[in-house]
Amino acid sequence: MKRKITLKQIARELDVSISTVSKALRNSAEISEDTKQKVQAFAKLYNYRPNNIALSLKNRRTNTIGIIIPEIVHHFFSKVISGVELVANKRGYNVIIGLSNESFSKEVINMEMLANGSIDGFILSMSKETLKLQDYHHFNETMTQGMPIVMFDRVVSEVKCDKVIVDDFNGAKKAVEKLIDNGCKSIALITTKDYVSVGKLRTQGYLEALEEHQMPPKAELILKIDESLDYEAHLEALEKEIEQLFQFNPKLDGVFAVNEIYALLAMKVARRLGLDVPNDVQVIGFTDGVLSKHATPSLTTVSQHAQRMGEKAAELLINKLESEFNSADEVFQTVVITTDLIERESTK
């Protein structure tokens, strides 16, 4: 077990000073060709690599990006990470992750851990609990200390920072319009409680589409799910609710759901009730995950381009990190990623 070699050791071996070694390796003009060659050869032989930690301390930058997300076992979030990682690595940054598990306190703790020198900036999506509590002090404190934040997907206007969001409103609207164009007369919405910003926006898109086509929204066609329940238990309860939705609205011929799972459940219930998808009822989901693609029938969805979101977020963050002086002239941008409707078998 030989420890990694350091400048000091090279210096001692070659009987020169540490400064000389450092300069020789960086090809400084101050050092003679002879010495350079000698040092570089030696360094190569022993596979010298500068210690990142020492560099971080010296440069006061770590070239590492911190990501905080509610949950990694989620196609959307892992796809975002994938995008971040792609451009981060391309530009010489590492990625370190923290999971909040949708918990406010874990989000705070995790951010504090990473903010103490481990990273240069954050890319994050808020936990549901944070959205519910509306307590954003940790974000603002982090930024006050000069550490930039880029938020994605779940954002909030109270926090001033760069943001990357999905065009939830128009995505939902386009989806519902698609259903209308396809002849649906009675379209249900399966969504989340309003404190989840994206759920709220998608609900608004649904309403707007109906309104523009002179279809008055009906309360009994809208199902707002409280996701704070346990995930598993919740699925069964949800299935019951959807079943009731179908039973109370026999003329139901279209469903727009704000995520994949809800959409799949709707298809499942429909099939159980003897309804054919897409002939009797058409279904559209949100988020282009792996479920939609492999479902039977495969699910028409609004694609969020999660990877592109991650890439964009990383670009925004790194640009800010590398801008000469991000001092007072704080100007924040919000990038909107447009959605695409991916048509599959669950619509005509």
Added chain:
Amino acid sequence: MKRKITLKQIARELDVSISTVSKALRNSAEISEDTKQKVQAFAKLYNYRPNNIALSLKNRRTNTIGIIIPEIVHHFFSKVISGVELVANKRGYNVIIGLSNESFSKEVINMEMLANGSIDGFILSMSKETLKLQDYHHFNETMTQGMPIVMFDRVVSEVKCDKVIVDDFNGAKKAVEKLIDNGCKSIALITTKDYVSVGKLRTQGYLEALEEHQMPPKAELILKIDESLDYEAHLEALEKEIEQLFQFNPKLDGVFAVNEIYALLAMKVARRLGLDVPNDVQVIGFTDGVLSKHATPSLTTVSQHAQRMGEKAAELLINKLESEFNSADEVFQTVVITTDLIERESTK
């Protein structure tokens, strides 16, 4: 934008030395109660937190674990990360991730990046390309430099280190036995090329189960997929192959697939050919992912307990990191995570 406060600044403000501040904050007996109180109050007021980078440099340990995986957009791998993160955080470690994208060179580069001081040890699963090339020098070099590695899932006997693996052989065997018990007479196997160790083991489990039940294996029932093709293109080609499998083997009544996707495709093809699952043909997959649960009919699978693998890997690594002297008495263990057959609707 006020920078994070340091010991030096506190010292200057309170007109004491840096050492005194440091000791006061760590409640050293060397410092008088008065001074301690004063310093601690001041530190609290300014929300002082020690700089992690400086600590890392001083202690020569980062309390950070590096994870290298082939792909994060994968239920199995993200579940493993989730497990690692859980125990890592509980024991005071951070997690930093690197993606190899199944590429040998990216794996090497990523490991080199992280090995230069950023982390204390690795948890990794090898890329397919590495398995194919059988070049393991980067693992061995990393370990020679005193940085422990724990491998999971895709392992190889040539590298001596702690390992966490799934009982692929018995998992597959149990699955096939289940099909046999359920009355299947002609069971197909959809697997990967043999260089993927897990694919190979699962294939062996399949063969063993057949043999023990005096059912001679038939070459025409075994489909070995070359995954090096592009993912999308590959799916369509695969679907064709599976279709041929069914057509050439009209008596086919059972399918064991080494992953979810293959199993779902088999179900899809079966349905298209007018076969009912599970009445005409029963299907079992491997990996308990989100697809299996939400498929229709839902898929019986062999669960790998990915999260538990991650937890176990993290425990192994941290134990090694914190064992006083891991010097010469290198003793490596291999933990086998047993599989469970999760029965759902795709089997009788």
Added chain:
DNA sequence: TTTTAACACGAAAACGTTTTCGTGACTTTC
């Protein structure tokens, strides 16, 4: 009163870099 012990604190080294500045030995120039 002198010696010793306890107390409270500071100086400095160390972790591994990079970079600024200083300096001794030559070489060139008039």
Added chain:
DNA sequence: GAAAGTCACGAAAACGTTTTCGTGTTAAAA
């Protein structure tokens, strides 16, 4: 032959900690 300039290198500071050891002051012991 003296002044100036060039060359090649080293010393030291800095990044933010922790820890060892030294030291001055005061109180207790002789």
